[in-house]
Amino acid sequence: MSKHVTTWRLSAVVAASVALIATTASRAAVEQAQQPSEVALVISGGDAGTPPRYAVPDFVALTPDASEIAKTLGQVLWDDLNFEREFYMIPRDTYGSIPAARTPEQVPFNSWRELGADAVVFGTVQRTGNDVRVQVRLFNVRSRQSVFAKEYSGSANNPRLYAHTISDEIHDQQRGLKGVARTKLAWVSDRDGVRLGDTVENRQVKEIYYGDYDGANQRRVTVGRRLNLNPSWSPDTRALAYTTFRPNPDVFVSLIYQGVLQNPTKGIGTNYLPVFSPDGKQIAFMSGRDGNPEIYAMNVDGTNLRRLTNTQAGDSSPTWSPSGSQIAFTSDRTGKAQIYVMNSADGSGVRRLTVNESEADRPTWSPPPFNEIAYAASTGPGYDIKVLVVSTGEVKQLTFGEGSNEGPAWAPGGRHLAFTSTRAGGRTQVFTIGRDGRGLRQITREGNNQTPAWSN
Amino acid sequence: MKEMRNTTIVVAVTLALAVTAACGKKKVATGPQPPPAEEAPVVTPNPPPPTERVEDRTPVAQPLADESITNKSLDDLNRDSPLKPVFFPLDSAELDETGRAIAQANAGVLKKYSAWGITIEGHCDERGTAEYNLALGERRAVAVKTYLSSLGVSPDRIRTVSYGKEFPFDMGHSEDAWAKNRRGHFVITSK
Numbered sequence: 001m002s003k004h005v006t007t008w009r010l011s012a013v014v015a016a017s018v019a020l021i022a023t024t025a026s027r028a029a030v031e032q033a034q035q036p037s038e039v040a041l042v043i044s045g046g047d048a049g050t051p052p053r054y055a056v057p058d059f060v061a062l063t064p065d066a067s068e069i070a071k072t073l074g075q076v077l078w079d080d081l082n083f084e085r086e087f088y089m090i091p092r093d094t095y096g097s098i099p100a101a102r103t104p105e106q107v108p109f110n111s112w113r114e115l116g117a118d119a120v121v122f123g124t125v126q127r128t129g130n131d132v133r134v135q136v137r138l139f140n141v142r143s144r145q146s147v148f149a150k151e152y153s154g155s156a157n158n159p160r161l162y163a164h165t166i167s168d169e170i171h172d173q174q175r176g177l178k179g180v181a182r183t184k185l186a187w188v189s190d191r192d193g194v195r196l197g198d199t200v201e202n203r204q205v206k207e208i209y210y211g212d213y214d215g216a217n218q219r220r221v222t223v224g225r226r227l228n229l230n231p232s233w234s235p236d237t238r239a240l241a242y243t244t245f246r247p248n249p250d251v252f253v254s255l256i257y258q259g260v261l262q263n264p265t266k267g268i269g270t271n272y273l274p275v276f277s278p279d280g281k282q283i284a285f286m287s288g289r290d291g292n293p294e295i296y297a298m299n300v301d302g303t304n305l306r307r308l309t310n311t312q313a314g315d316s317s318p319t320w321s322p323s324g325s326q327i328a329f330t331s332d333r334t335g336k337a338q339i340y341v342m343n344s345a346d347g348s349g350v351r352r353l354t355v356n357e358s359e360a361d362r363p364t365w366s367p368p369p370f371n372e373i374a375y376a377a378s379t380g381p382g383y384d385i386k387v388l389v390v391s392t393g394e395v396k397q398l399t400f401g402e403g404s405n406e407g408p409a410w411a412p413g414g415r416h417l418a419f420t421s422t423r424a425g426g427r428t429q430v431f432t433i434g435r436d437g438r439g440l441r442q443i444t445r446e447g448n449n450q451t452p453a454w455s456n
Numbered sequence: 457m458k459e460m461r462n463t464t465i466v467v468a469v470t471l472a473l474a475v476t477a478a479c480g481k482k483k484v485a486t487g488p489q490p491p492p493a494e495e496a497p498v499v500t501p502n503p504p505p506p507t508e509r510v511e512d513r514t515p516v517a518q519p520l521a522d523e524s525i526t527n528k529s530l531d532d533l534n535r536d537s538p539l540k541p542v543f544f545p546l547d548s549a550e551l552d553e554t555g556r557a558i559a560q561a562n563a564g565v566l567k568k569y570s571a572w573g574i575t576i577e578g579h580c581d582e583r584g585t586a587e588y589n590l591a592l593g594e595r596r597a598v599a600v601k602t603y604l605s606s607l608g609v610s611p612d613r614i615r616t617v618s619y620g621k622e623f624p625f626d627m628g629h630s631e632d633a634w635a636k637n638r639r640g641h642f643v644i645t646s647k
Contacts, residue, residue, distance in 0.1 A: 203623045227622060230587070247575070249617055270617060272590050286591060288616065291598060293591040314549075314591030330588060336547075337588045361585040376585050383585060406585050450586060 041147045042174055043119040043140045045088075052118040054087040057095050059123035059134070060102055066127035069159040073123060073134065076160045079214060080167030080181040084415065085439060086174070090117055104137055104146070112141045123166075125159075132156045136166050138174075148173055160216055180411045184455040185418055186210040186221070186231040186240055187430050191447025194225055203227075208242050210256070213411070213432070213454070215443035221256055232275045232283075233455040240453075241274040241283055251285055253300065264302035273317055276300075277324045277344075278367075284308075284318035284327055284344070295329050297344060308347035319365045319373070320344065328353065328363040328373055339363045339375055339388075353388060356395070360386075362407055366414040370435075374398075374408035374417055385419050387435070398437040407451045418443070418452035526569070530644055538565045539574065539642035542600050543635060547584065549595035551603055555640075559600060562642060563607040573646035576600045578618040579625070581634035586620055593618030600640035615645070 045052040058074035061067040075092070082089040098111040104122055112120045123136040131153065138148035148170060152162050164181035171179035189209045196203040205225045211218035222228045227245040234241070234253075241253045251274040253262040265271040269289025276283055277297075282304075284297045290307065293314045298305040309315040313333035320327055327344045330337050339354045339361075354360040359378035366372040371390045376383040377397075382404025387396045399405040403423030410417055411432075416439075418432050430443040430452045443452075525538060539562045542555040551559060566572060578593030578600075597616035605611045625641075626633035 202625075206622065227619070229590075229620075229622070245617065245619075247617060248615065270594060272594075272618070273587060286594075288594045288598060288618070291602075293594045293618075314588070314595050316591035317587040330591070332547075332588075332591075337584070359584070359588075361588040407587075 043138070043147060045118055046116075051086065051088045053090055053116050054081060055090045055095065055112055055115065055117040055120045056081065056092065057098070057100065057121070059125050059136075060100070062124050062126040063128070066125040066132065069127065069132060069156065070123075070125045072159050073125060073163045073166075074121075076163035076214075077121065077123075077166055080164055080179070081170065083181070083214070083439070083441075084171055084175075084177065084179055085434065086171065086177060087119070090115060104139075107139060107144075109139070109141050109144050117141050121166075127156060130156050132159065132162070134162045134166075138170060158217065160212065164212070178413055180213050180413065180416065180454075183213045183412060184210050184233075184237065185213055185215075185409075185430065185432075185443060185452050186233060186455070187418075187420075187444065187449050187452040188229055188231065188242075189220075189444065189447050189449045191449070192220075193447065196227065197225065208240060208254075209449070210240070210455075211443070214441070215430075218444070221254055230273050230451050231453045233453050234276050235278060235280040235456055237455040239276075241276060243272045243274065251283065253283075262301075264298060264300060266302060275318055275320060277320045278322055279324055282324075282344075284320065286316045286318065295327065295347070297327070306346070308342060308344070310347070317362050319363050321365050322368050322371070328365055330361045330363065337361045339373065341390075353390070353393075355393075357386075364408050364410055364417075366410045367412055368414070370414040372414070374410060376406045376408065376419075382422070385417065385433075396437075398433060398435075409452045409454045411454045412456045416454075418454050420450050420452065522568075526647070530647065533644050533647070537642060537644065539644065541642065542640040544596055544638040544640070546581070546634075546638065547592065549578075549592060549599045551599055556603065559603050559640075560607060563604050563609050566604070566609045566613070569647065571647055572644050573613050573615070575615040575617055575643045575645050576604075577623075577641040577643060578616065578620075579623065579637055579639050579641055580621045581637040582621050582624065582629065583634065584621065586622070589620035590618050593620045596638075596640050 043052045056074055056078040059070035061070040078089055078092055081087055099108050101107045101122060107120065107122050118141055120139050120141055121136060122139060123134060126133040133153045135151045137146040139146050167181040168179040171177040187209055188206050190204040190206045192205055192207060194205040196205055206227050208221040208228045208231045209218055210221060221240060224244065229243045231240045231242040238257060239253050239255045241251060243249050244252050248267060249270045249272050250263060250267055251265040251271045253264060264283065269287050272286045274283045274285040282297055282299055284295060286293050287296050293316055294307055294309045295315050295318045296305060296307050311333050313331055315329055315331045317330040318327045325344055326341050328339055328341045331340050337359045338352055340350055340352050342350045357377045360375045363373045363375045373388045373390060375386060377386045379401060383406050384401060385398040385405050385408045387398060403421045405419055405421045408417050408419045415435050416432055418430055420428050421431050422428050424442060428448040428450050430449045432441045432443060433439060540558050542551060542558050545552060576597045578597030580589035580593050597618055601611060601614045601616050604614060624637045626636040
């Protein structure tokens with residue numbers, strides 16, 4: 001069997017080549033992995049209906065300077081697999097009695113079986129200067145066969161990306177699921193503690209930040225020491241749209257990997273709350289250019305501008321439907337903020353969606369396959385995150401008064417949401433949560449952080 | 457300190473009104489004017505004595521500026537601003553009677569200092585979401601601008617911006633704090 005090598009890009013940050021492992025030692029395993037029958041590849045739980053139990057020990061460092069990376073890979077991969085809750089992840093602190101394997105042949109299947117594992121990951125890391133080579137296999141503990149085997153190489157700068165990639169590929173292969181381990185969150189933060197160079201005192205600079213979906217690798221996007229608000233990812237994840245106050249609030253599109261800044265609204269009036277359409281070609285936003293806050297849409301370059309609402313009330317927070325044909329938004333046209341929907345072409349067909357809320361704001365339309373709108377509902381002193389099923393009008397509540405909870409943003413695939421909460425010590429922080437309200441994770445801890453957006 | 461600031465404002469406004477009133481009736485002599493003293497008496501109980509008519513003098517086109525104000529930097533001006541904030545009721549962008557009175561006084565100052573350009577900032581209290589408050593703040597700022605325009609201040613001099621609940625003036629979480637944070641705030645941006 002000849003070596004079958006494919007090349008593929010890990011992400012815009014790190015490119016790595018991926019090759020199927022076909023060493024002599026694991027030939028049988030790889031042949032197994034290349035069987036056309038998918039049934040044999042999927043590891044199931046011991047009992048029908050129970051999720052398979054996965055173990056992810058530390059990867060093996062084949063060179064001494066790779067030991068830190070090896071540890072990181074094991075932990076991050078465990079966290080990534082745990083995030084989607086498709087598998088029961090056996091806690092890593094229970095692996096102590098199991099002898100560490102140096103090669104695939106040494107994997108102690110009996111010991112893993114005793115621990116109740118259905119699947120175990122075996123991975124190695126080799127480091128040469130700033131390059132790493134990562135090999136990983138997923139074994140079915142009962143059959144002792146490798147059902148997934150890959151090799152990755154690239155820079156050592158961001159080892160977590162290898163774990164994220166492995167996680168996404170395991171979810172894809174084992175569950176047909178598009179995982180989110182390589183997605184990113186963007187938000188607004190005042191963590192720099194810099195005061196605005198303004199004539200009015202005590203105003204904090206707020207900058208746009210982004211980081212990995214799990215909160216690692218947080219970076220600042222904007223550097224202007226101004227007020228920046230409400231980031232929105234372009235569907236290709238290469239750009240962020242947001243509002244910068246210079247001091248006139250205007251919509252900017254930052255191509256974050258190219259260092260290019262575009263200004264489609266060109267300083268005409270006040271412009272806020274930009275959101276990319278699902279095809280990435282348009283931006284909906286709120287503007288006061290005609291004397292009242294209304295919803296507008298335009299092409300990303302600012303052409304084809306059209307006004308979609310026309311009321312005396314405030315219309316704000318647009319969000320596109322998955323097909324792009326509709327826009328949901330907030331309006332207080334009946335007195336209190338409620339969520340409405342309209343056609344994105346011309347603003348026709350307006351219909352109110354929230355009927356039992358005292359106030360509802362920041363609608364965020366889920367991506368396929370769900371057709372749901374998450375929003376912040378006034379539930380007392382603060383807000384809670386709720387989800388409206390558009391077809392039935394059914395409402396589900398995800399948070400229950402622990403702090404004030406605002407700013408919901410769907411993950412691609414609609415299985416998770418990001419939102420902000422004051423539950424952790426009073427400051428506003430970004431959290432993620434499953435669509436069933438389980439699996440809460442805190443993403444930010446420094447300063448106040450608000451209005452998250454989740455990339456594809 | 458606060459009291460002194462208030463006194464200065466009353467002086468400025470009174471002067472503005474007095475001069476405006478005088479304008480309607482009589483031409484006022486031009487020429488170098490002594491800068492009005494900061495501590496000038498606040499009230500003029502009697503109408504000023506009739507001014508002697510002087511021939512061939514150009515009428516004053518606009519109310520005279522207070523040099524103690526015009527000489528200030530923008531930063532200093534805004535720190536101790538003659539333009540007072542207009543406050544709003546909860547979840548409302550409508551000026552009430554008090555708000556209109558403050559806006560009227562501000563309009564008087566703006567007519568006196570006709571070179572000034574201003575930005576009216578719409579601010580909200582922390583109740584309501586960040587997004588909703590951007591719209592509400594926008595409506596507050598526009599409401600103040602519209603009212604000033606109706607009083608004769610050119611809309612070309614006025615920009616508006618909404619800061620929503622991003623920049624509270626009072627960091628507290630009480631009714632008092634919230635009341636202070638629901639405002640149309642005036643910033644002098646050019647002079």
